[in-house]
Amino acid sequence: MPTLSHSKRILMVEDTASVAALYKSYLNPLDVEVEIVGTGQEALNFFAQQGDQLALIILDLRLPDMSGIDVLAHVRANAPSLPVIIMTAHGSIDAAVDAMRNGANDFLIKPCEADQLRVTVNKSLKPKVASQSQSERQEGEYHGFIGRSLPMQAVYRVIESAAPSKATVFITGESGTGKEVCAEAIHAASTRSNKPIIALNCAAIPKDLIESELFGHVKGAFTGAAAERDGAAELADGGTLFLDEICEMDLDLQSKLLRFIQTGTFQKVGSSKVKKVDVRFVCATNRDPWLEVQQGKFREDLYYRLHVIPLALPPLRDRGSDVLEIANALLALFSAEEGKDFCRFNEAVVKQLLEYDWPGNVRQLQNVIRNIVVLHNGEEVTAEMLPPPFARASGVEIASSHPNTRSEVALQTLTAREQSDDNLTVISKSDIEPLWKTEKRAIEVAIDACNGNIPQAAGLLEVSPSTIYRKLQAWQKTAAN
Structure with missing residues (x-):
């Protein structure tokens, strides 16, 4: 063991003595000497006297006399290269963004496990050795995410801090912000990455089937249960169970989920046999979970079981130039899929993409880029190609720009029918x-006008292709019956 004089000195600023002592014990295996102070002023005094001897500062954000951000700002002003690790019990993205904006090198959420603290400290003490995750972040990509804005850098740090533990991560964010991508990133960065991540959408499964989907069922458990089936809990054994739209889960099933989380045991529907599995829980919702608790829609005890490490994903409008990085990546992807030549946006389009507030977030951006690629040709995306709400031009003009004989007839038929309707002065009930028949006729005319190209017909009607596919399938089933 090296002598104390050769140890690297670390200043830990933590106002809870028991927590400070615990974290200091975590660092005992490392070649470090840990000094502990409990207030921001004590930290500033220590830094003024012995700052040149420090190799690292571990700084709690919430101190009894001042904010940790104030301490960080003072350290950065006087020692720009001294590594600082921010620690907080409040897993707020805003706090992480603020800390990194002021120069923090890393970010950890309390409670922090020993291995994670040691890894983070070692990494900060060796700043020239960049990890794979750091390299990914510098290139603007991280486990499926695209973007290097400060809010996303904070998300990446929280993922890295939380991933190695078994602690439950509760992801919140608006629809389309990438909550499932986030869950997959947590799994990929964890020690469970060699095992499966099983996703269960609690909003997409009927109430009477969700228990079976979660825990499985035995043969004959209910009508239609022709064979025994494993549920998501068993399939995720050793890996991660992702419960998407968790606030949509029925209250009765919430109590069974709570017991499963507490004990790791469950019973298949229709079985008395108890099974035990080892899973890591990640859940997500686009609602305010605490508001759901207050309204009686979500169990308070389940909330506290799941809301261990909160992770709020920022909306796309708060991510700055990430919009362009994502748009360029999607343009390349969709162009390859559709066999198109698009490779860039012109300046007018870039301006509009950056100025738009993106209420549908990344999912809306995906739809916009795919719409452009499917309905247009060329190498450069121009403003005329942008779909509503960016431009008033609709898919009608696009689909009709080079009509064939068949589409001309279909459109003329529709126009004639509309003109005939305009001339009617008296309408009886029989008319x-x-x-649904009017809708069906309009969709058939649009598909005919586009020579059977459903994505193009969807652009003409200004709906998503999936809407048309779903309606066609429903009409086919009706006709079959």
Whole structure:
């Protein structure tokens, strides 16, 4: 063991003595000497007297006399290269962004496990050795995410801090911000990455089937259970169970989920046999989970079981130039898929992409880029190609720009029918037809006008292709019956 004089000195600023003592014990195996102070002023005094001897500062954000951000700002002003690790019990993305904006080198959430603290300290003491994750972040990509903005850098840090533990991560964020991508990133960065991550969308499964989907069922457990089936809990054994839209789960099943989380045991539907598995829980919602608790829609005890490490994903409008990075990546991807030549956006499009507030977030951006690629040709995306709400031009003009004989006939038929309707002065009850028939006729005309190209017809009708596919399938089933 090296002598104390050769040890690297670390200043730990932590106002809870028991926590400070615990974390100091975690660092005992390392060649470090840990000095502990409990207030921001004590930290500033120590730094003024012995700052040139420090190799690292571990700084709690919440101190009894001042904010840790104030201490960080003072350290950065006087020692720009001294590594600082921020620690906080409040896993707020805003706090992480603020800390990194002021120069923090890393970010950890309390409670922190020993291995994670040691790894983070070692990494900070060797700043010239960049990890694979750091390299990914510098290139703007991280386990499926694209973007290097400060809010996303904070997300990456929280993922890295939380991933090695078994602690449950509760992801919140608006629809389309990438909550499932986040869950997959946590799994990929964890020690469970060689095992499966099983996703269960609690909003997409009917109430009477979700228990079976979660825990499985035995043969004959209910009508239609022709064979025994493993549920998501068993399939995720050794890996990660991702419960998406967790606030949509029925209250009765929430109690069973709570017991499963507490004991790791469950019973298949229709079985008395108890099974035990080892899973790591990650859950997500686009709602405010605490508001759901207050409204009686989500169990408070389950909330506290799951809300261990909160992780809020920032909306796309708060991610700055990430919009362009994501748009360029999607343009390349969709162009390859569709066999198109698009490779860039012109300046007018870049301006509009950056100025738009993206209420649908990344999912909306995906739809916009795919719309452009499917309905247009060329190497450069121009403003005229942008779909609503960017431009008033709709898919009608696009689909009709080079009509063939078949589409001309279809569109003329539709126009004639509309003109005939305009000339009607008296409408009897017998002239009224069900709305679905009108809708069906409009969709058929659009598909005919586009020569059977459903994505192009969807652009003409200004709906998503999946809407048309779903309606066609429903009409086929009706006709079959």
